Structures are given as structure tokens and as C-alpha cells.
Amino acid sequence: MADKVVKKKRTVAASRDARGKVKIYDLSGGSSSETDLPAPFAVEYRPDLIRRAVTSIEANKRQPYGPSPTAGARHSVQTWGKGRGVSRVQRLMGSSHAAQSPNNVGGRRAHPPKVDKDLGKKINRKEMMLAKLSALHATSLPEVVRARGHRFEEELTVPIVVKDDLESIKTTKEAIEALSSIGVYEDVERAKEGKKIRAGRGKMRSRKYRMPRSVLVVLSKECASSRSFRNLSGVEVATPNSLNASILAPGGDPGRLMVVSETALSQIGAWKS
16 A cells, blocks of 8 residues: 555656657747746646546535425415315416416426525535646646637647746737637637527527637736737636636636646736645
């Protein structure tokens, strides 16, 4: 048993030391330098833990819901009793129409959802942090990013590190030009073409359309560039402080295509891993 524990510790230590190099691109798509990925990118890849953390995050975001306590029960009813050859359900006063009982049209629900039910799922704080770092590591694995469905040019290194000029973009037109020059705009088009009408009741609840996630743009701070990128289909903008497992691995599927500025990458490097 002790040998297994030692072996596992050595495996984790080896994965922490395995850091890759990535190119630093400019807005025209050129690359003149390289940099080492920070230590948080070297944490062990754990897709099972990522899935559990995302499930917990999404569950904790749910809003409690339930019908009114008097829904389906706002009637003046009576029961006829037995001996009339009809079912003994509640009926409207002065009428033979059944009402209010759970098995009647327009009646109350037998076991409706309750607003006091706890819909959240708990997870340990250290596990949540490990899941975030593991999802961050997955963004540096090209085969995992491609397996998630993202499209980008073959020669690009992931995550895609761009000079801080990325944060000076002020219009969506400039954002499109930058992503096209770098070689990731095809993924935005994939998300745009994948937009479809949602199946189910959500069409009635202000979420008629469903769109795939595309590029995750990580900036060092909120700026005008954030609004420029958010206009694009499937693109999500975040800062290092706002990143979590759900943003890095939407739906629990790791390998998000990430475009990050140099300053934001250095801020990620300051995380405790």
C-alpha cells in the first residue's frame, strides 16, 4: 500500500515539473519570442475531477423554483360522497365538473417542486481549486482542445499567448481582424454556424437559441476590448480572477481554446498551485 502512495506522489510531482513552451503572437499573427508556461499549467490532468467541479458549480447556480402554494386549489368545491355511481373526487359547487384534486384537469399538482429544497452540490475547497488548475492544464494540450471540437491552425501553440496589444482593441471589427490573423477565427464561425433552436420548454422561457462555446479570451482587467470580443459568436471574456472550472471546461468537457494576453498569463502564474 505504501509503495502505491509513493508511486502516485512521484507521478503528480513529475506532472508538475512538465512545463511546455508557447509562442507569443502579435495582432498580425507573427511570433518573435517564446515563454514558459507558469506552474499552474503543470498540475495533473484530472477529467473526472473537472466534471465533478463543473457539476457542483452549475448546480449551485440554480435558482429555487416552485408553484404558488394555492395553485390549482382556488376553487369552491365539495364531494358528493358515495352512492351515486361516480368517483368520489372534489367537484365544483353546483356543478359536476371535477376540480382541485391532483388527478383532475386544472387541479393542483400532487408533489410539486418546493422552493425550500436545496438544489446545490457540495465539493471540497481544495478539490475545486485542483479542478480549476487541471482544467487550466487541459487548455495547453492541443489534442484535448481539438477533441473538444475547437478549430485553429496546426502550427499554433496552446494556450495562444498574445502581446498586451490585445487589450487595446476597441471595436469588434478590430477583434475579428486580430483573431483571423492569429488563426482562430474559424472557431468563431463554427459557433455561429452551430446556432440552433433549443429543444424543449426553454423556447418559451427567453432561451430559444443554443450556441456552442468558442474562444475564451482572458484579459488582465475589464476594458473596452472586453466588449469588442463579447460581440462575437460563442466568445467568452474573463479575467484571471474570474476563471473557474466551469469557464475553462464548459459542460465539464475540458480543453477550451484560450487566447490570453501576456499580463494575464503572468497573473495566472501568481496563483498558488
